[in-house]
Amino acid sequence: MKTSRLEAFSDGVIAIIITIMVLEMKIPHGTTLAELKPLTGTFLSYVLSFIYVGIYWNNHHHLFHVTKRVTGGILWANLHLLFWLSLFPFVTGWMGENHFTALPVALYGFVLLMASIAYWVLQSTISRDTKAGELLRSALGKDFKGKLSPLLYLCAIGFAFLQPWVSAFLYVATALMWLIPDRRYERALEVEASD
Amino acid sequence: MKTSRLEAFSDGVIAIIITIMVLEMKIPHGTTLAELKPLTGTFLSYVLSFIYVGIYWNNHHHLFHVTKRVTGGILWANLHLLFWLSLFPFVTGWMGENHFTALPVALYGFVLLMASIAYWVLQSTISRDTKAGELLRSALGKDFKGKLSPLLYLCAIGFAFLQPWVSAFLYVATALMWLIPDRRYERALEVEASD
Amino acid sequence: MKTSRLEAFSDGVIAIIITIMVLEMKIPHGTTLAELKPLTGTFLSYVLSFIYVGIYWNNHHHLFHVTKRVTGGILWANLHLLFWLSLFPFVTGWMGENHFTALPVALYGFVLLMASIAYWVLQSTISRDTKAGELLRSALGKDFKGKLSPLLYLCAIGFAFLQPWVSAFLYVATALMWLIPDRRYERALEVEASD
Amino acid sequence: MKTSRLEAFSDGVIAIIITIMVLEMKIPHGTTLAELKPLTGTFLSYVLSFIYVGIYWNNHHHLFHVTKRVTGGILWANLHLLFWLSLFPFVTGWMGENHFTALPVALYGFVLLMASIAYWVLQSTISRDTKAGELLRSALGKDFKGKLSPLLYLCAIGFAFLQPWVSAFLYVATALMWLIPDRRYERALEVEASD
Numbered sequence: 001m002k003t004s005r006l007e008a009f010s011d012g013v014i015a016i017i018i019t020i021m022v023l024e025m026k027i028p029h030g031t032t033l034a035e036l037k038p039l040t041g042t043f044l045s046y047v048l049s050f051i052y053v054g055i056y057w058n059n060h061h062h063l064f065h066v067t068k069r070v071t072g073g074i075l076w077a078n079l080h081l082l083f084w085l086s087l088f089p090f091v092t093g094w095m096g097e098n099h100f101t102a103l104p105v106a107l108y109g110f111v112l113l114m115a116s117i118a119y120w121v122l123q124s125t126i127s128r129d130t131k132a133g134e135l136l137r138s139a140l141g142k143d144f145k146g147k148l149s150p151l152l153y154l155c156a157i158g159f160a161f162l163q164p165w166v167s168a169f170l171y172v173a174t175a176l177m178w179l180i181p182d183r184r185y186e187r188a189l190e191v192e193a194s195d
Numbered sequence: 196m197k198t199s200r201l202e203a204f205s206d207g208v209i210a211i212i213i214t215i216m217v218l219e220m221k222i223p224h225g226t227t228l229a230e231l232k233p234l235t236g237t238f239l240s241y242v243l244s245f246i247y248v249g250i251y252w253n254n255h256h257h258l259f260h261v262t263k264r265v266t267g268g269i270l271w272a273n274l275h276l277l278f279w280l281s282l283f284p285f286v287t288g289w290m291g292e293n294h295f296t297a298l299p300v301a302l303y304g305f306v307l308l309m310a311s312i313a314y315w316v317l318q319s320t321i322s323r324d325t326k327a328g329e330l331l332r333s334a335l336g337k338d339f340k341g342k343l344s345p346l347l348y349l350c351a352i353g354f355a356f357l358q359p360w361v362s363a364f365l366y367v368a369t370a371l372m373w374l375i376p377d378r379r380y381e382r383a384l385e386v387e388a389s390d
Numbered sequence: 391m392k393t394s395r396l397e398a399f400s401d402g403v404i405a406i407i408i409t410i411m412v413l414e415m416k417i418p419h420g421t422t423l424a425e426l427k428p429l430t431g432t433f434l435s436y437v438l439s440f441i442y443v444g445i446y447w448n449n450h451h452h453l454f455h456v457t458k459r460v461t462g463g464i465l466w467a468n469l470h471l472l473f474w475l476s477l478f479p480f481v482t483g484w485m486g487e488n489h490f491t492a493l494p495v496a497l498y499g500f501v502l503l504m505a506s507i508a509y510w511v512l513q514s515t516i517s518r519d520t521k522a523g524e525l526l527r528s529a530l531g532k533d534f535k536g537k538l539s540p541l542l543y544l545c546a547i548g549f550a551f552l553q554p555w556v557s558a559f560l561y562v563a564t565a566l567m568w569l570i571p572d573r574r575y576e577r578a579l580e581v582e583a584s585d
Numbered sequence: 586m587k588t589s590r591l592e593a594f595s596d597g598v599i600a601i602i603i604t605i606m607v608l609e610m611k612i613p614h615g616t617t618l619a620e621l622k623p624l625t626g627t628f629l630s631y632v633l634s635f636i637y638v639g640i641y642w643n644n645h646h647h648l649f650h651v652t653k654r655v656t657g658g659i660l661w662a663n664l665h666l667l668f669w670l671s672l673f674p675f676v677t678g679w680m681g682e683n684h685f686t687a688l689p690v691a692l693y694g695f696v697l698l699m700a701s702i703a704y705w706v707l708q709s710t711i712s713r714d715t716k717a718g719e720l721l722r723s724a725l726g727k728d729f730k731g732k733l734s735p736l737l738y739l740c741a742i743g744f745a746f747l748q749p750w751v752s753a754f755l756y757v758a759t760a761l762m763w764l765i766p767d768r769r770y771e772r773a774l775e776v777e778a779s780d
Contacts (some may be wrong), residue, residue, distance in 0.1 A: 207405030548746030
């Protein structure tokens with residue numbers, strides 16, 4: 001089976017997730033700056049989650065660029081990833097509304113952790129089930145970022161109960177790490193093309 | 196007519212259904228574990244419905260993989276299926292918020308029942324209206340799961356008024372039954388290809 | 391320009407409209423049948439609107455099936471149609487919540503009327519701007535349904551202030567009229583193919 | 586990499602933005618004209634934002650029509666644009682609910698300003714990163730509208746604190762300016778084709 005419908009469905013789900021998060025920013029009733037202020041936390045956590053969902057979409061885009069065929073296992077590994085991403089609006093809203101207090105910050109990290117594990121499972125399933133496996137493995141290389149991120153999320157979950165702002169900093173730092181252009185897939189495809 | 200636009204539209208509707216269900220998990224105002232606890236029911240019913248909608252998307256994906264042409268009848272049979280799926284967020288939220296009490300559990304089963312009937316109607320319409328009929332029929336075989344599921348939902352509706360947890364168990368069991376990899380379509384396509 | 395992106399965007403908007411209408415059915419807090427009863431109006435108006443949006447999607451699907459090229463005028467005529475369709479969730483919820491009283495019923499008819507005019511404008515723009523004009527005109531023929539519907543909506547708006555149930559009957563009757571299979575496009579395409 | 590998935594994802598996000606804005610029009614509880622009246626502001630700001638999002642979709646459609654390849658930079662420039670567009674429902678609702686008072690009107694202008702800058706960044710990234718650069722530059726010409734719009738938004742932000750209705754007028758005027766058919770891309774493509 002081709003990947004087009006799986007990509008279209010994932011695009012749809014991710015597009016909705018990234019957009020409904022903004023609905024957690026409730027419109028204030030007054031019109032003064034003072035009334036906008038309590039929304040700062042919600043806005044900052046929205047920006048952070050927007051970037052994270054953007055990173056996932058980006059990586060998903062690259063991942064399926066080297067995948068040619070879809071198996072039943074890939075379909076479910078993909079749905080599993082979408083499940084954890086679908087919890088972003090909830091944890092984003094909860095963390096933002098409570099201005100980065102302990103438990104919401106830890107739960108945010110937990111969802112990030114589970115999403116990163118789900119992404120890793122999806123990658124492994126594709127690498128095992130399809131002929132794209134070799135290309136994918138050469139593209140990923142040591143997959144340094146993919147291995148470091150869950151560790152950083154684990155640290156952040158721990159720090160949430162001591163200094164939640166350290167956790168917030170770790171979330172931002174991990175996001176920035178992923179924002180650095182990643183040319184692994186392009187390089188692997190070029191290598192393949194030049195063979 | 197080709198199936199691509201019908202698939203894109205269905206993907207869109209199913210993607211929205213699977214994502215807005217999470218909106219029923221209202222963000223709690225406090226930040227303690229005690230305040231997360233009342234959400235357990237909503238979360239569990241969300242997970243269950245996510246899996247069900249995922250199963251429907253999966254089956255829809257397989258079904259239209261062997262369908263080449265769309266008729267007016269197929270368009271409406273497909274919209275009929277989407278209608279019942281669109282009621283998932285409502286019944287999921289109601290069942291979850293009330294911690295699996297009788298009537299919400301029965302209504303959840305009723306929507307599952309109607310969706311399974313709508314899926315069966317869609318299958319039959321495709322099998323009758325298109326040349327894919329033969330391929331589809333050979334792929335479905337005796338369609339054991341398709342015939343057993345409505346019966347299980349009917350049982351669950353009955354049990355809802357006696358022991359709602361039995362119904363919940365039946366919903367989970369039926370979902371698991373569908374999660375077992377189903378290679379009917381792959382096999383039928385391989386048989387066709389080898390002819 | 392090709393029609394694919396316009397179709398994908400319209401599919402997305404229509405898929406969201408048809409799905410968020412269900413959010414107007416607020417989950418009741420109790421679990422008795424008595425608490426579901428006030429939702430009857432909302433449910434019935436949801437079913438009606440689901441069918442109407444389904445009809446529009448169906449007709450849109452057929453219309454762009456004979457359209458090969460998109461112009462700036464078509465883009466905006468299409469957005470104009472989507473605008474009126476986007477008001478469906480609002481008028482559906484208002485009419486349903488108030489159990490089909492005068493003003494909500496009239497406003498519902500007004501949005502139906504404007505949508506049917508917008509559809510007619512879109513049809514005319516395509517027929518004028520593209521080479522598909524001739525094929526489209528032969529497919530539409532006298533466009534009996536397209537001309538009768540706005541008149542029926544006008545009648546229904548009038549009746550809303552006398553006997554709103556007559557209006558509701560007219561809305562249902564008009565929807566049923568459109569549900570009758572419409573083979574104009576198929577026939578026109580067959581005629582063209584056989585030439 | 587091809588542009589198709591980026592276009593599909595953007596279509597999804599824009600379709601959701603344009604549709605969920607209507608959710609800010611809360612259904613009134615009564616059924617009299619008097620109860621609809623407070624919604625006038627919300628409705629007018631909805632119409633304005635619908636047109637703006639429509640313009641952005643239109644321009645996006647044209648822009649990617651001359652873009653053949655997607656780079657990492659383009660992916661993120663596109664997400665940056667979508668981020669600012671995703672704030673439309675919030676500022677539209679706030680401005681509408683408060684009947685065009687100072688701060689909401691200014692914030693609306695700020696989001697318009699940032700979206701226009703984000704669009705300009707996207708354009709520049711495409712023009713720099715891809716071979717379509719030359720075609721795009723010749724299509725844009727002096728990009729008069731693209732340069733004038735941010736200035737008009739800046740003026741409108743200033744006026745918001747003096748005479749918000751002047752700002753509203755500027756928003757409407759800028760939108761109308763973009764509605765005037767823009768044949769730059771068509772012309773550039775024709776020139777290219779005739780070479």
